[in-house]
Amino acid sequence: xxMNGARAVLxxxxxxxxxxxxxxxGGAVLTLYDELYKMKFPHIETKHEQxxxxxxxxxxxxxxxxxxxxxxxxxxxxxxVTGIATANMDSIPLVCxxxxxxxxxxxKDSFQEADISGxxxxxxxxxxxxxxxxxxxxxxxxxxxxxxxxxxxxxxIDIAKDxxxxxxxxxxxxxxxxxxxxxxxxxxxxxIDDVVAALNDSERPLFFLGGGVTLADVSDDVRAIxxxxxxxxxxxxxxxxxxxxxxxxxxxxxxxxxxYAANMSIMDCDLLIGLGIRFDDRVTGVVEEFAPKAKxxxxxxxxxxxxxxxxxxxxxxxxxxxxxxxxxKKLDGSKADYRAGCAEWRRKMTAMNEEKPFSYKKxxxxxxxxxxxxxxxxxxxxxxxxxxxxxxxxxxxxxxxRARRPREFITSGGLGTMGYGLPAxxxxxxxxxxxxVVLITSEGSIMMNCQELSTLADYDIDVKVVVLHNHMLGMxxxxxxxxxxxxxxxxEMNGHTDLVKLADAMGVAGCHITEKRDLVPMLSDAxxxxxxxxxxxxxxxxxxxxxxxxxxxxxxxxxxxxxx
Amino acid sequence: MMKKxxxxxxxDNRPGVLTHVSGLIxxxxxxxxxxxxxxxxxxxxxxINVVVSADNETELxxxxxxxxxxxxxxxxxxxxxxxHITRELVLIKVRATSETRADIxxxxxxxxxxxxxxxxxxxxxxxxxxxxxxxxxxxxxxDYEIIEIARTGAIALSRGPIPAKKM
Numbered sequence: 001x002x003m004n005g006a007r008a009v010l011x012x013x014x015x016x017x018x019x020x021x022x023x024x025x026g027g028a029v030l031t032l033y034d035e036l037y038k039m040k041f042p043h044i045e046t047k048h049e050q051x052x053x054x055x056x057x058x059x060x061x062x063x064x065x066x067x068x069x070x071x072x073x074x075x076x077x078x079x080x081v082t083g084i085a086t087a088n089m090d091s092i093p094l095v096c097x098x099x100x101x102x103x104x105x106x107x108k109d110s111f112q113e114a115d116i117s118g119x120x121x122x123x124x125x126x127x128x129x130x131x132x133x134x135x136x137x138x139x140x141x142x143x144x145x146x147x148x149x150x151x152x153x154x155x156x157i158d159i160a161k162d163x164x165x166x167x168x169x170x171x172x173x174x175x176x177x178x179x180x181x182x183x184x185x186x187x188x189x190x191x192i193d194d195v196v197a198a199l200n201d202s203e204r205p206l207f208f209l210g211g212g213v214t215l216a217d218v219s220d221d222v223r224a225i226x227x228x229x230x231x232x233x234x235x236x237x238x239x240x241x242x243x244x245x246x247x248x249x250x251x252x253x254x255x256x257x258x259x260y261a262a263n264m265s266i267m268d269c270d271l272l273i274g275l276g277i278r279f280d281d282r283v284t285g286v287v288e289e290f291a292p293k294a295k296x297x298x299x300x301x302x303x304x305x306x307x308x309x310x311x312x313x314x315x316x317x318x319x320x321x322x323x324x325x326x327x328x329k330k331l332d333g334s335k336a337d338y339r340a341g342c343a344e345w346r347r348k349m350t351a352m353n354e355e356k357p358f359s360y361k362k363x364x365x366x367x368x369x370x371x372x373x374x375x376x377x378x379x380x381x382x383x384x385x386x387x388x389x390x391x392x393x394x395x396x397x398x399x400x401x402r403a404r405r406p407r408e409f410i411t412s413g414g415l416g417t418m419g420y421g422l423p424a425x426x427x428x429x430x431x432x433x434x435x436x437v438v439l440i441t442s443e444g445s446i447m448m449n450c451q452e453l454s455t456l457a458d459y460d461i462d463v464k465v466v467v468l469h470n471h472m473l474g475m476x477x478x479x480x481x482x483x484x485x486x487x488x489x490x491x492e493m494n495g496h497t498d499l500v501k502l503a504d505a506m507g508v509a510g511c512h513i514t515e516k517r518d519l520v521p522m523l524s525d526a527x528x529x530x531x532x533x534x535x536x537x538x539x540x541x542x543x544x545x546x547x548x549x550x551x552x553x554x555x556x557x558x559x560x561x562x563x564x
Numbered sequence: 565m566m567k568k569x570x571x572x573x574x575x576d577n578r579p580g581v582l583t584h585v586s587g588l589i590x591x592x593x594x595x596x597x598x599x600x601x602x603x604x605x606x607x608x609x610x611x612i613n614v615v616v617s618a619d620n621e622t623e624l625x626x627x628x629x630x631x632x633x634x635x636x637x638x639x640x641x642x643x644x645x646x647x648h649i650t651r652e653l654v655l656i657k658v659r660a661t662s663e664t665r666a667d668i669x670x671x672x673x674x675x676x677x678x679x680x681x682x683x684x685x686x687x688x689x690x691x692x693x694x695x696x697x698x699x700x701x702x703x704x705x706x707d708y709e710i711i712e713i714a715r716t717g718a719i720a721l722s723r724g725p726i727p728a729k730k731m
Contacts, residue, residue, distance in 0.1 A: 121584060122591050126635045129579070146635055180576060180638040304629035307622050 001171075005133040006035040006164040009097065012140040013041070015172050018068050020044060020059070020430055022052040026072025027112060028099025031164035033070075044430065044459060047451035049076050051423040053083025053096065054449070058427030060092050061410045062385055062435075064217060066147050067427065069096040074112030077158070078119065082417055084154045085123040089414025090238060091215055093152035095143050102161040103131055117158045125153030133166035138173050145176045149183040150319075151302045152215055185301050187318025189326060194314045195273065195297045196330050199338070202271035202295075204345045205231040208254065211238030211413065212276015212300060214406035216320035221328045222275060223247070228331050230339035232269075232349045234262040236283050238413040239276070241403035249346060251353050255283035256549045257395040261353035263547070263555040266291050274298045276320055279309040280414065285555040299323050356560060358399045360543075367516050369393060369468045369539040372523070373400035376438055376466060379524050384436040385410060385428050387463075389421035389445030392474035395545040397440045408435075419448025425463045426455055438464045438527065443493055443536075444473045450502060456532040457507025464527055465508075465534040467499055470541045478544055482559075503534040510534035566617040568597055569624055570650060570720045572728045573612040573631055574638040577603070581636045585612055588634060594618070594627050598717030609638065611728075613719045641731050646722040653716045654698045655680075656689040659709035668708055675701045686711060 003011070009032060013021070020042040025033040036043055046052040049071045056067030067087075071080055077098040087094050101110045117127045126146045128139050136159070143155040176183070199205055207229075213222050219242045226233050226249055233243045234254040243250045254262035263285075266272065272294040277283070279298075284290040290310055297314035298306055306315040316323050331338070360370040373396050376386070386401050388394040388411040403409035410428055412420040425439040446467060456463055468474075473491040480487055500510035513522045513535060526535045547558040575581045582601055589596050597615035604611045618624040628640045660668050665687070672679055672689055675697065681688035691701055695718060702713065722728065 117580070118583070121580070121587055178576070178635065180632075181635045302629075302633065304626065304633050306629070308626060 006032040022055040023070030028073035028161045049079035051452045054423035055427035058424030059431040062428035063431035066093045077116035086417045087154040093147040094154040127156040185319035191316040205271040206269035207233040209235045209239035209242040210277025213242040218324040240409040241406045245402035260356035387425040389441040393468040418445045454506035514538040570643045600717035641728040650720040657711040
């Protein structure tokens, strides 16, 4: 079929099952947007390209589908950079289309020219510059294949402006042939036998779940394995929701702000079974003394993750969709009574957890941020997606919100991108309209992409925005208190911005909650009402996120205690 | 103790592939001694020869896995682990006057190098060999005035009939 390049892009998106594009028009993509207009292709225009890419990322995390972004050349592309890096660090599948200046203008420092494929090379799984319209169908087919298969990640397609207008005889390829990338990620089953053998010999096994369990959508099998074995379970930030929060084997998040029991279990276990985790510095503490008594098993799709940060005794290389069902089958078929074998070990961890759970001071006259999270947890119920920004509120959400299922706790884990939350919540809601979406944020983070409040209003997107407002860049201030003699260098946020007025100006209803007695009734009203709502909650300025493993310390060298 | 390893990286011959490979090596903080690239027996495959230095085999495995992860990379082979031949080409431009020319030619002959360009003021020496041999001729000739040097970086093939792509 004869059509122009712009039409070919949109036809290809239809064939890939793309439901919605997040984007922002501009000079180099005028032809693309003209076809979008003619085809009435579903499109959400954010107020900034960074909002578009985070929204596509939130959509991808909530649904497991590929998020799609359109942006123009030059600044359109460079505004995507933070969002692409965010997605790349957390292995989120995106396909970003950018317009490039026309072929004759490439390399001449033309108006709105930026070498975006060069700029994003270190932060994309793959990228293309399309200069010839005939390459478009195969490039798009490949891009979606590469983004969603294997270890997922963002792919960028930069398309010269004249390519959108040029005609081609369109045919979408059936399959992808790349010699260096087949999309087959099955591995060697004997590696799984080694883990089972190690488990049979282990007295203190521990499961450590990461974001890979979510990405592979294998949490049902993982939960069954956990029930079968009965070993304690801890997670990373990205692994929240993978385990059943009501399973008493779950001891919460481990790492810098992990639970006492979770971190102690890592230090004491004799077999650590990591599923879809990459042993990042925020979960290992000082890496040489991570899990010092343990043999480490690691199930991962990415060979480069094995032995990258910690030594691995039992690697299981391959897609968790392949390895986890096999592990489950082998354990189901085994006669070993794992539950009895590790009952004492689990009792010990339970006692530790009861002795030192996540806690905070409750008898204060003010609204405690941790209590807000507990109330959000209680009031919003099942079928809720929590999205966070980055900082103290993010850690409190991780500690005190009981994520029920994977894809229901959405946060920028690896890159730690402030300003991620609001646009990501927009994407999550559009991907999962039947779920309640609650953004937990702070006055620092929300200001980084506050323009997207008007996207909420303009498209009537029902996201509840809960701002933990402590008049501080909370995490920066916490480090300044601990390590910089309380020098609040640029971390006090005593500006004049009224977030409720800001929301109102952009068309979103809002309210302040300042009194403790108002928290439950007002929060419950806000969460129950239809439509977007911003709730600005006054919390104390100097509350700490605890426990905390300071940089360069072992996981058992936590700063504990209830913060005053 | 850092050890040098010769890796053969077979890649799809696509725009930007050399940048992808060299960029990855630098941003992962691996140490690269030399890199060279050229066409192969297959028209759509480029062979990138990379000499990296690494502290141990684990670090080398990291380099290999990170390289293999690139979509354009078809195969990464540690040629150093096989019986192999390494060669490098060097061109050396040396000032040569009527007084020094004979001595320089002498050195060239000792190394079985070639003189490939002569002018009244200089000669250009071409030598192919292993890194030690090239270092040695540069050392020997440095008594005279070296104007400039161009080296290709090392390339290597394993001995015997099996190509890297089938290893």
